[in-house]
Amino acid sequence: MAEVTLDEVPRKMRELFDKAASALERGNSEYAETMLMAILEQEPRLLQARKLLRAAQIKRHKEKGGGGFARMLSGLTQLPATLSINAAIAKDPLKALPKIEKLMSSDPTNPAYGALLVKAAEAAGLREVGIHTLELMLEQKPDDVNLLNWIARLHDEEGNTKEARGYYERIVELRPNDPAAIKALKDAQARDTMKQGRWEEVGKRGDFRKLIKDTAQAEMLEKQSKAVKTADDAEQLIEELRGKIEREPGNINYRRALADHFLRLERFDEAIAALHEADAISGGGDPQIDRAINEATLRRFDAEITALRKAGKTAEAEAKEKELDRFKVEDAARRVARYPNDLQFKYEYGVLLYEHGQYTEAIAQFQSAQRNPQRRLRALYYLALCFEKKGQLDIAVEQLQKAASEMTQMDDNRKDVLYELGVLHEKMGHPEKALEYYKEIYAVDISYRDVAQKVERRPAR
Numbered sequence: 001m002a003e004v005t006l007d008e009v010p011r012k013m014r015e016l017f018d019k020a021a022s023a024l025e026r027g028n029s030e031y032a033e034t035m036l037m038a039i040l041e042q043e044p045r046l047l048q049a050r051k052l053l054r055a056a057q058i059k060r061h062k063e064k065g066g067g068g069f070a071r072m073l074s075g076l077t078q079l080p081a082t083l084s085i086n087a088a089i090a091k092d093p094l095k096a097l098p099k100i101e102k103l104m105s106s107d108p109t110n111p112a113y114g115a116l117l118v119k120a121a122e123a124a125g126l127r128e129v130g131i132h133t134l135e136l137m138l139e140q141k142p143d144d145v146n147l148l149n150w151i152a153r154l155h156d157e158e159g160n161t162k163e164a165r166g167y168y169e170r171i172v173e174l175r176p177n178d179p180a181a182i183k184a185l186k187d188a189q190a191r192d193t194m195k196q197g198r199w200e201e202v203g204k205r206g207d208f209r210k211l212i213k214d215t216a217q218a219e220m221l222e223k224q225s226k227a228v229k230t231a232d233d234a235e236q237l238i239e240e241l242r243g244k245i246e247r248e249p250g251n252i253n254y255r256r257a258l259a260d261h262f263l264r265l266e267r268f269d270e271a272i273a274a275l276h277e278a279d280a281i282s283g284g285g286d287p288q289i290d291r292a293i294n295e296a297t298l299r300r301f302d303a304e305i306t307a308l309r310k311a312g313k314t315a316e317a318e319a320k321e322k323e324l325d326r327f328k329v330e331d332a333a334r335r336v337a338r339y340p341n342d343l344q345f346k347y348e349y350g351v352l353l354y355e356h357g358q359y360t361e362a363i364a365q366f367q368s369a370q371r372n373p374q375r376r377l378r379a380l381y382y383l384a385l386c387f388e389k390k391g392q393l394d395i396a397v398e399q400l401q402k403a404a405s406e407m408t409q410m411d412d413n414r415k416d417v418l419y420e421l422g423v424l425h426e427k428m429g430h431p432e433k434a435l436e437y438y439k440e441i442y443a444v445d446i447s448y449r450d451v452a453q454k455v456e457r458r459p460a461r
Contacts, residue, residue, distance in 0.1 A: 003047040003128045008260060010295045013039055017049055023411070024052065029060040031411045037101060038374045041344070042288060044097050047128050053101065054136065057108035085116055093123035111137055118150065127154045145171055145181075152188070161192035234261050252278040256289070259296065268300035287339050294331055301327065328352055336365070343372035347379055359386040377403050377413050384420060388427075397424050410444050419449060 006014050020035040036053035039046060085103070088096035097120050103113045114137045121129035134151040141147060152167035168185040175181045241258040248254065255278040262271035275293045282289060301324040308317035332349040339345055350365030363386045370379040380403035387396035400421045407414040422437035435455065441448050442455045 003126055004043065004045045006046070006048055009043055009046055010292075012295070013043060013046075017046075017052070020049075020056075021052060024056050024059070028409050028411050029056040029063075030409055031413070032056040033060070033105060034374050037098070037105075038344070040101065041098050041374070042291060044094055044124070045126060047126075047132065050129055051132060054104070054108060054132075057105055058136075061108055085120075089116070089120045089123055093120040096120045097124065109136075109140055111140070122154065127158050130154050131158070143174055145174055148174075149184075152184070156188065156191070161188065164188050165192045234265055237261055250281060252281050252286075252289070255281070256292065259292065263296060263299065266299075266303060268296055268303065271296045272300070284338070287335070287342055287345070290335060290338065294335070297327065297331070298324070329356060343369050344375060347372065347375040350379070350382060354382055354386055357389075359389045362386050377406060377417075381413070381417055381420070384417075384424075388420075388424060393424050393428055397421065397428075400424070415441050415445060415448050419451065422454070 006017060016035050016039055020032040020039070023029075023035065024032040033053060033056045036049050036056065039049045040053065043049070085096055085099050088099060097117070100113065100117045100120055103110070104117065107113060114133050118130040118133050118137075121127070121133065131151060131154050134147055134154070138144065138147050138151065148167050148171050152164045152171070155161075155164035155167065165185070165188040168181070168188045171181045172178070172185050238258060238261050241254055241261065244251070244254045245258070255274045259271040259274040259278070262268070262274060272293060275289060275296060279286065279289045279293065301320065305317050305320050305324070308314075308320060329349075329352050332345070332352050335342070335345045336349045346365045347369035350362045350369055353359075353362035353365060363383060366379045366383045366386065370376045370383070372379070380399045384396040384399040384403075387393070387399065400417050403417050404414065404421070407417065418437045418441050422434040425431070425434035425437065438451050438454045441451045446452050
């Protein structure tokens with residue numbers, strides 16, 4: 001399984017990544033972590049998100065001043081989780097990654113947690129994730145021969161002969177009389193020299209394709225490196241993937257890649273069909289494929305609505321928008337039924353139910369969704385909104401106060417919670433209490449909603 005880039009993930013995921021990066025730039029590393037963890041739960045292959053997550057974790061850890069005693073305490077408290085994760089890696093390394101990330105959040109520089117992450121990443125075929133993790137671990141222990149051997153081997157397996165050679169050279173510097181280290185270096189030097197020499201030789205002749213026996217494969221690799229700039233390139237890649245599917249019909253990754261290429265060409269029906277085939281092969285138990293089908297269907301709706309509006313068919317466009325609205329709710333309900341333990345799906349369904357005025361039904365979803373650490377605070381916020389709509393203001397206040405007590409940063413989430421607390425207290429006839437909440441926002445963000453008007457309309461005493 002290969003890593004993916006931001007260009008290869010859905011638009012909503014890219015937008016969430018950008019928000020996380022902005023939050024980290026503003027110093028809100030905790031909020032950035034929450035969003036990045038949510039991204040990686042959906043797409044564990046996105047290396048850029050994992051790198052940014054690690055940067056956020058390390059930044060927060062340094063700010064809190066985690067030291068040796070804190071690490072020892074963390075190791076003791078997380079011991080049961082560590083033991084269970086080892087078993088999870090053996091069973092399904094990809095599903096073990098989120099559990100390891102939670103450990104890393106408690107201490108991102110803990111070598112035991114890092115080793116678990118590398119082990120799971122390697123087992124899942126995500127060698128680049130393992131390499132990045134080992135690079136960070138080597139910053140703490142630059143002379144650790146075991147780590148150096150590990151990262152050298154991963155680079156070798158990735159075909160990074162130059163990098164592998166450099167790490168083997170470092171090992172020999174540390175152990176000049178170790179015959180195994182010397183042999184590993186000589187082998188690495190030979191591989192690197194052969195690779196570099198052959199490229200230089202064919203470079204002089206201007207014939208790089210002779211390095212690859214299969215000319216068609218060479219052209220395919222070249223077109224992939226260009227990120228499919230033309231329709232002809234895309235068609236060739238599609239045909240190549242169809243050939244791979246014929247040879248390996250049980251490989252769902254080929255069908256997912258095929259769907260990605262169809263989406264780039266806006267051939268939505270074919271993309272959705274490819275994803276449904278992948279879903280059937282997986283036994284219908286992969287929520288990532290299910291989400292990909294949903295994303296592709298939404299994109300098809302958007303394209304159809306845009307085309308109708310451009311053609312001046314306003315009535316048809318409005319009818320299609322209503323159909324889209326129904327699809328969102330019905331599909332969210334289907335996902336919740338299909339994956340009853342996926343709390344993210346419950347949260348998303350709850351939001352849609354709230355937006356459609358089905359407050360009692362939404363409450364049931366948010367009450368479950370609050371068990372998801374990444375969605376807990378927003379679930380509590382929406383719970384409050386639902387109770388407010390039902391006229392149960394005191395219960396709404398309880399939900400918001402619970403959320404506020406768990407927030408340490410004055411981010412957008414906290415502003416939303418404080419503002420709503422102000423609104424509720426105004427409705428309950430407590431204007432002075434409401435003003436306290438508005439002032440807390442006003443002190444850090446005068447432009448938030450109409451908080452300036454709410455604060456400044458009050459006469460000074």
